[in-house]
Amino acid sequence: MTEDIIAHISETGPKLVCLIEKNSEIEEIKDFLEKHPESVHYRLPETLDSPLHIAVRQGSLAVVKSLIEYGHIWNEVNKDKISAGELAEKDSDIYEYLLNEGCRCEMILNLLERKNTEFENEYGESDNLTVQYLSNDITYSDGKLLDSEKNAVMMAWEAPLMKRHAEILVPRENEVHVLNIGFGLGIIDSYIQQRNPKSHTIIEAHPKVLEYMKNNGWYEKENVRILEGTWQDCLPKIMNENYEFCNLFDSIFFDTFSENYQALYKFHSFLPQILKEGGTYTFFNGLGGTNQFFYSVYSRIVDMDLAQLGFKVEFENISMNDLGDDIWQDTRREYWSLPVYMLPICILESMWEEE
Numbered sequence: 055m056t057e058d059i060i061a062h063i064s065e066t067g068p069k070l071v072c073l074i075e076k077n078s079e080i081e082e083i084k085d086f087l088e089k090h091p092e093s094v095h096y097r098l099p100e101t102l103d104s105p106l107h108i109a110v111r112q113g114s115l116a117v118v119k120s121l122i123e124y125g126h127i128w129n130e131v132n133k134d135k136i137s138a139g140e141l142a143e144k145d146s147d148i149y150e151y152l153l154n155e156g157c158r159c160e161m162i163l164n165l166l167e168r169k170n171t172e173f174e175n176e177y178g179e180s181d182n183l184t185v186q187y188l189s190n191d192i193t194y195s196d197g198k199l200l201d202s203e204k205n206a207v208m209m210a211w212e213a214p215l216m217k218r219h220a221e222i223l224v225p226r227e228n229e230v231h232v233l234n235i236g237f238g239l240g241i242i243d244s245y246i247q248q249r250n251p252k253s254h255t256i257i258e259a260h261p262k263v264l265e266y267m268k269n270n271g272w273y274e275k276e277n278v279r280i281l282e283g284t285w286q287d288c289l290p291k292i293m294n295e296n297y298e299f300c301n302l303f304d305s306i307f308f309d310t311f312s313e314n315y316q317a318l319y320k321f322h323s324f325l326p327q328i329l330k331e332g333g334t335y336t337f338f339n340g341l342g343g344t345n346q347f348f349y350s351v352y353s354r355i356v357d358m359d360l361a362q363l364g365f366k367v368e369f370e371n372i373s374m375n376d377l378g379d380d381i382w383q384d385t386r387r388e389y390w391s392l393p394v395y396m397l398p399i400c401i402l403e404s405m406w407e408e409e
């Protein structure tokens with residue numbers, strides 16, 4: 055922003071805030087926005103609240119809509135990292151409007167990003183972050199797996215979540231062919247083993263994780279097959295008709311590291327080819343895990359994207375204990391702080407309508 059515009063904002067912003075706080079007529083506010091659209095970028099000096107935060111507090115859907123129409127972004131956060139959506143009462147008109155707006159914007163961004171990404175390989179490729187992660191060292195220590203920059207790849211506090219995912223993946227002993235992408239600490243794989251699946255395929259890419267798996271007897275387990283490499287490299291092997299082990303699974307779990315939503319979306323597009331009709335897909339649902347409203351937006355986006363591929367998606371809400379600050383002590387940043395984990399259960403519906 056040029057100095058000129060910044061000077062304008064500091065003049066027109068407080069006037070806009072004043073109009074919103076006075077509950078002025080919507081026409082007057084729209085008129086003002088038409089003349090001074092830059093005013094939506096104003097932030098209150100102390101709290102860094104934006105006009106959208108103020109409009110949500112005033113409870114006016116019409117003002118919220120007008121601010122968005124005049125260019126206010128949906129996910130601006132204040133000094134306490136609170137977004138306007140979090141201030142709205144859950145399920146209220148304002149909450150639903152902002153949730154839809156968040157989904158709409160993120161889906162357009164995702165679409166543009168997808169258009170700009172030309173994969174040489176139809177299965178996609180690992181992006182730079184993943185390539186970097188895979189070529190750097192990682193450390194197993196004290197219920198944690200950390201990358202070279204001390205980002206937590208996996209932590210033991212997730213065990214109860216992994217247990218529930220495993221129960222959903224393997225509902226009955228001896229019947230299910232299951233595929234897991236990403237071994238990490240092997241928490242979910244241990245729970246899957248306890249439930250005795252018919253076969254258990256694991257795709258893992260990091261050499262050090264593979265070494266850990268060797269040292270801990272995973273290569274000797276009778277019903278386990280380990281595919282070494284990224285899922286981008288291993289999917290063609292699985293989808294090859296001659297792959298001798300199992301290429302159509304009853305259930306699939308996905309939990310990798312340092313991959314973005316584009317990678318998850320790409321992976322999802324292959325699911326109908328490797329999952330049986332009526333089969334179950336579930337994944338670690340951690341995107342947006344430190345902001346309640348962003349978490350709801352990402353969960354809805356993934357729900358809509360999977361529905362397009364023929365999945366019926368439900369979320370099981372799991373209450374989380376407060377993890378406390380100490381748990382993140384030796385890690386670079388926390389990746390979860392919410393009171394409820396939304397565990398996705400996605401069933402691939404039959405292509406043939408029942409009579």
Ligand SMILES: C[S@@+](CC[C@H](N)C(=O)[O-])C[C@H]1O[C@@H](n2cnc3c(N)ncnc32)[C@H](O)[C@@H]1O
Nearest residue numbers: 236237238239240241242259260284285310311
């Ligand atoms: C979050 S951990 C998985 C944790 C696991 N669910 C557990 O219960 O311990 C992510 C794992 O995915 C692996 N990984 C990352 N990118 C991958 C990719 N593109 N293909 C396969 N594995 C990948 C990482 O090396 C790491 O072992």
